[in-house]
Amino acid sequence: MNKDDDIQQAINSIALIRQVISQADAGKPDAKLSGITLDANLLVQLGVFFIVLALGLLELFTAGAMSETLGSGHQNLELKFFGIGLMAFIIAGLVLVLYFVVWRAARHNGEETGAYIRRNFLYMYQLSLVSDLLMKFICLALLLLADKALWIAPVLLAFTADYLFQARLFTLPSKVAAALGVFCLSLAAYQFYVGSGSLLLPLLTFSAVAGLSAGRLILRYRNQVQTAH
Helix, strand or coil: CHHHHHHHHHHHHHHHHHHHHHHHHHCHHHHHCCHHHHHHHHHHHHHHHHHHHHHHHHHHHCCCHHHHHHHCCCCCHHHHHHHHHHHHHHHHHHHHHHHHHHHHHHHHHCCCHHHHHHHHCHHHHHHHHHHHHHHHHHHHHHHHHCCCHHHHHHHHHHHHHHHHHHCCCCCCCHHHHHHHHHHHHHHHHHHHHHCCCCCHHHHHHHHHHHHHHHHHHHHHHHHHHHHHC
């Protein structure tokens, strides 16, 4: 009887440990968002937001110049390679901005950059973000080379959904991220169905998601400042 009680107590203890771990994992992203880490996340997301928003506004006010350039690749090989080079330049710029901000944050916090990334920006650890962006770039480049420029916009929307589902880059509640991810996939399916190659929708959608995520961090930053005072 005593042995049965010990077994039951051990089972209860394991269940309690699992519950604590689950709760800790659920609150992990928000728990780390404080101090210089919150500042770094905010700078990263604001940087991404403004860069992508600027591209969206450029696309809007130039009457779809980027979409037209990518779509004209089948008529001119030089335009095709120019489009690939343009995408490479944009992606490289984003990566440089992200890693520069994180590097500065690590120095400000007095930590080695690799350790700081591993602790606070796991999606950037061991160049995982670079590898992910490289695979996405190759996918887009192959679409251009195969004269499938009309597919680029829906694929970009699918990439946004992918970041939302994986909880990469954006710091949104899991249910909100999942709902937005499904919405982005729906937009991708719609744009593919109507045969639209306009980059305006994926650019503005991405900037809207980044804006929501950054806005949430701004509110958290204000609460942190008010609590400190």
